[in-house]
Amino acid sequence: xxxxxxxxxxxKAKRSELFRKLGPLIALIVLVTVVTFLNTNFISPTNLLxxxxxxxxxxxxxxxxxxxxxxxxxxxxxxxxxxxxxxxxAGILAAGVPPVVAIFAGLLIxxxxxxxxxxxxxxGKVAPFIAxxxxxxxxxxxxxxxxxxxxxxxxxxxxxxxxxxxxxxFGIPFPVVLMAxxxxxxxxxxxxMTFGRKTFAIGGNENASYIAGIKSDRVKYTVYAxxxxxxxxxxxxxxxxxxxxxxxxxxxxxLDAIAAVVIGGTSLAGGKGRIVGTLIGALIIGTLNNGLNxxxxxxxxxxxxxxxxxxxxxxxxxxx
Amino acid sequence: MKKLxxxxxxxxxxxxxxxxxxxxxxxxxxxxxxxxEISPDEMTIGLSISTLNNPFFGQxxxxxxxxxxxxxxxxxxxxxxxDTATQINGxxxxxxxxxxxxxxNPVDSDAITPAIESANAAGIPVITLxxxxxxxxxxxxxxxDNVQGGExxxxxxxxxxxxxxxxxxxxxxxGASAANERGEGFNNVANEKLDIVxxxxxxxxxxxxxxxxxxxxxxxxxxxxxxxQNDEMALGAIEAIEAAGLEDIVVIGFDxxxxxxxxxxxxxxxxxxxxxxxxxxxLAVQAAYDYVSGKDVENVISSPLExxxxx
Numbered sequence: 001x002x003x004x005x006x007x008x009x010x011x012k013a014k015r016s017e018l019f020r021k022l023g024p025l026i027a028l029i030v031l032v033t034v035v036t037f038l039n040t041n042f043i044s045p046t047n048l049l050x051x052x053x054x055x056x057x058x059x060x061x062x063x064x065x066x067x068x069x070x071x072x073x074x075x076x077x078x079x080x081x082x083x084x085x086x087x088x089x090a091g092i093l094a095a096g097v098p099p100v101v102a103i104f105a106g107l108l109i110x111x112x113x114x115x116x117x118x119x120x121x122x123x124g125k126v127a128p129f130i131a132x133x134x135x136x137x138x139x140x141x142x143x144x145x146x147x148x149x150x151x152x153x154x155x156x157x158x159x160x161x162x163x164x165x166x167x168x169x170f171g172i173p174f175p176v177v178l179m180a181x182x183x184x185x186x187x188x189x190x191x192x193m194t195f196g197r198k199t200f201a202i203g204g205n206e207n208a209s210y211i212a213g214i215k216s217d218r219v220k221y222t223v224y225a226x227x228x229x230x231x232x233x234x235x236x237x238x239x240x241x242x243x244x245x246x247x248x249x250x251x252x253x254x255l256d257a258i259a260a261v262v263i264g265g266t267s268l269a270g271g272k273g274r275i276v277g278t279l280i281g282a283l284i285i286g287t288l289n290n291g292l293n294x295x296x297x298x299x300x301x302x303x304x305x306x307x308x309x310x311x312x313x314x315x316x317x318x319x320x
Numbered sequence: 321m322k323k324l325x326x327x328x329x330x331x332x333x334x335x336x337x338x339x340x341x342x343x344x345x346x347x348x349x350x351x352x353x354x355x356x357e358i359s360p361d362e363m364t365i366g367l368s369i370s371t372l373n374n375p376f377f378g379q380x381x382x383x384x385x386x387x388x389x390x391x392x393x394x395x396x397x398x399x400x401x402x403d404t405a406t407q408i409n410g411x412x413x414x415x416x417x418x419x420x421x422x423x424x425n426p427v428d429s430d431a432i433t434p435a436i437e438s439a440n441a442a443g444i445p446v447i448t449l450x451x452x453x454x455x456x457x458x459x460x461x462x463x464x465d466n467v468q469g470g471e472x473x474x475x476x477x478x479x480x481x482x483x484x485x486x487x488x489x490x491x492x493x494x495g496a497s498a499a500n501e502r503g504e505g506f507n508n509v510a511n512e513k514l515d516i517v518x519x520x521x522x523x524x525x526x527x528x529x530x531x532x533x534x535x536x537x538x539x540x541x542x543x544x545x546x547x548x549q550n551d552e553m554a555l556g557a558i559e560a561i562e563a564a565g566l567e568d569i570v571v572i573g574f575d576x577x578x579x580x581x582x583x584x585x586x587x588x589x590x591x592x593x594x595x596x597x598x599x600x601x602x603l604a605v606q607a608a609y610d611y612v613s614g615k616d617v618e619n620v621i622s623s624p625l626e627x628x629x630x631x
Contacts, residue, residue, distance in 0.1 A: 050412050050413070057405065151430055166344050238405050241434060242404050243434055246431060248402075249405065289409070294413055298397070
């Protein structure tokens with residue numbers, strides 16, 4: 001008897017595990033099918049590439065956010081980091097620095113801003129929500145100071161920089177290529193390397209991981225730096241794509257990124273999560289935006305629908 | 321680490337190998353430049369609005385939709401929620417739907433350029449509303465004639481308080497085209513007929529209008545009239561004037577928003593130069609019909625302004 005009930009419990013656990021992994025994917029497939037059924041334009045290759053390019057900015061931010069949330073933290077400053085690093089990069093380009101150098105400088109600026117978050121959180125022992133809420137307004141304020149509230153324009157008509165946000169490689173938008181590369185690297189980092197195991201360990205039980213000899217401060221620095229760098233990468237794409245650095249760029253982007261992570265099945269409590277899920281979560285949000293636009297749904301209703309989808313995702317997550 | 325380096329090497333090689341097939345957005349297709357003639361009832365108009373949270377743009381949208389409905393034209397609207405990236409994505413979606421004409425009310429004149437270039441590449445004619453675009457090919461811009469509006473305000477002040485009266489001007493955000501043009505129009509008339517004792521920026525904001533006006537009242541006695549380059553600043557200025565116990569200063573705003581119209585009824589605000597967003601939307605749809613049927617369309621179409629007073 002005991003053995004039998006144990007095995008039932010096991011299969012149940014297995015089934016819920018499978019559901020956890022496949023749930024978001026099934027949701028995405030259902031969504032795509034429904035939208036395609038209502039408007040066949042959706043499935044056309046040009047629209048799918050268009051959709052992927054729209055998703056790339058949110059997906060990149062959400063990849064970084066996944067690491068942060070797995071450690072049990074949160075990063076509200078991503079949108080402001082995006083704007084500040086975008087504006088500073090535009091300034092660097094305007095000073096005549098070669099685009100490739102400027103792009104790397106921009107990524108480093110993003111990483112440094114993220115590192116600052118990490119330091120405030122670990123050394124200052126400030127809750128991540130509060131620390132990044134503060135840096136969110138600080139970074140936004142600095143962006144406004146630096147840009148004097150006006151967009152920076154006309155800094156570069158160099159092919160390399162324009163290519164970053166507006167280019168096509170083999171007919172695939174370059175931001176999508178960047179998203180794929182970032183995904184590959186971060187997937188290996190999170191799921192195949194010791195750093196990833198430490199990230200999960202801290203989120204699962206910080207004290208236990210400390211006893212096990214994990215230097216949690218270092219892991220956290222890196223995690224927030226990754227989040228900052230991914231935001232900067234998204235910011236560079238936007239700056240290139242919009243041909244201007246907007247002081248208000250990225251406002252409220254943290255919410256879309258968190259939504260993508262949560263829809264993808266990563267637990268806000270930390271310790272559990274998958275970056276594949278985040279990619280699917282970002283695709284679900286992107287498909288909703290794109291699909292509802294194609295179907296001509298009013299933007300007011302779109303916001304309602306997006307909220308409902310997030311709630312459904314969290315409810316499904318809790319049921320497991 | 322080895323795994324990561326391996327991955328990086330592969331990506332680098334992939335990128336290097338792909339250099340030959342790199343192209344930019346807006347230059348990949350060359351569809352025919354000629355616009356096919358379509359009758360209004362077969363036409364689909366794509367409308368991208370900067371934000372529907374502002375009643376001004378809500379009325380603009382209504383103007384477009386009502387005019388289109390009269391003629392049996394379908395309208396697809398996307399809301400940019402004041403975000404430049406959201407706007408570009410929305411316009412991409414409209415292009416994907418194969419709309420016949422795009423009406424765009426840009427969030428930002430520079431950042432809209434790539435979207436307009438994409439529309440150009442797809443062979444879809446673009447009409448901009450209220451704000452212009454810095455780049456790309458646009459059929460026409462529908463906007464209020466701000467210079468004329470500034471002149472109207474100055475003329476009205478002359479009418480109310482006579483020539484050589486002492487006036488101050490509250491300017492909008494420095495560099496904003498609306499601020500420059502309204503100021504230019506006002507100065508055209510005021511330099512000759514009025515005495516401008518001071519002119520300062522209050523960034524189109526009500527609270528700054530209040531503080532700037534307080535300062536102006538401190539440094540200048542006997543001001544006869546105030547011209548604010550938008551209603552918000554005018555409403556702030558009124559608060560300052562009333563708090564100072566002064567009553568016979570004439571205040572004129574610009575825009576004609578609901579708050580301002582209500583204050584005119586109450587007799588607190590003397591007048592406002594009202595823009596007519598509904599009319600603007602209607603004019604844009606008419607311009608689309610004209611363009612598609614092969615008629616000549618002017619580069620800039622002025623949307624009418626109206627001086628609203630208590631009468």
